[in-house]
């Protein structure tokens with residue numbers, strides 16, 4: 001049986017807005033996540049896990065686990081407070097120090113340039129990604145990063161989960177709540193973001209020829225609901241709409257054809273400018289990073305016109321609302337899959353083979369090196385009075401997934417690293433700090449006023465000790 005490659009990048013992930021806090025420290029500007037519409041009872045992103053003041057302690061704990069890599073993101077508004085123009089030297093220095101701290105322990109930082117947290121001024125002044133000006137502003141921000149960190153960073157990620165921003169349409173991942181923008185507007189944002197990434201990839205290769213750069217979408221392979229050929233076509237269509245639309249243009253320089261029909265039905269017309277497709281053809285990502293929490297199952301769905309107004313007043317945590325968003329007329333419909341694995345410990349349903357399947361599919365289609373930049377299990381953890389946290393459910397989830405990843409590598413999947421979500425507890429996109437993912441527990445609750453003055457003490461969860469052994473044995477220990 002094949003083992004994990006010797007230089008396999010074991011680590012874990014976070015994002016600036018969700019972990020950093022220090023939202024008003026040392027010249028940082030506001031991001032749209034600082035004013036985001038929050039779900040009732042959930043904390044803001046202002047203090048998060050206060051990585052800003054705890055980074056040395058946090059990175060030391062990652063080193064104790066044996067991390068080879070730490071996938072993190074840079075806050076655009078810490079580097080450029082209004083998203084353009086003046087550079088905040090304190091911000092540049094902060095990330096220099098973080099990288100230095102990682103290097104001290106031999107941890108390779110894998111850096112996401114943009115993880116949802118757009119500078120607020122760019123949203124207010126230009127309407128965010130609805131404005132083509134954002135392409136140049138993003139590329140300029142990238143230039144600042146590439147020039148300042150060219151001696152520090154080997155792996156850059158252009159965008160976190162661009163497809164989550166676009167594909168879910170009415171689920172406003174960025175601003176919070178439910179968006180009422182049309183499909184035409186949303187998919188045109190998507191096109192502009194792809195052009196911006198293509199330009200950033202080219203620029204990175206010019207400024208920092210030794211660095212590697214790639215996109216980091218959320219890739220969730222579609223299983224056909226049955227052996228009915230119509231379901232197989234639906235699964236292909238869904239992969240094109242949900243996954244390939246975001247990778248094909250960057251790797252092959254063209255969009256997948258099957259999506260045209262969906263666009264026609266939803267009155268989407270891409271505003272393609274001269275040079276857009278050329279830059280996609282010219283850029284060459286060095287690898288693909290992907291986030292994968294589970295695969296979807298797709299059933300054939302006839303054409304009909306989806307009325308987004310139906311969803312206007314929905315609570316974005318409501319499952320029937322999410323299910324409605326997963327209906328893609330003329331493409332397919334995501335349905336429940338009865339073959340999912342039921343966890344022994346807490347009975348949650350999951351798909352341990354999701355990464356194995358997806359990494360094999362991506363290897364076949366793109367033949368590029370792959371790294372998993374998110375995967376994991378979010379739950380409320382209990383801090384016992386003796387400072388322990390018994391998250392056996394998380395261990396079970398990760399263990400079964402890693403076993404499958406190992407098989408995937410044996411079958412030829414070109415994986416070079418695994419960085420689950422998350423290194424340390426952080427604030428969930430929609431569910432506060434109560435939904436925890438970390439190996440390291442952060443002692444705070446949803447109360448921002450308390451968090452502001454809290455020490456936010458760190459504790460090692462059971463999964464911390466377990467993952468340390470997995471890394472120590474390069475994936476041999478999977479008990």
Ligand code: BG6
Nearest residue numbers: 015160161378427428429430435
């Ligand atoms: C991914 C995002 O979609 O999933 C992360 O890249 C996010 O930012 C993670 O936190 C888990 O989702 P959630 O909604 O539980 O925070």
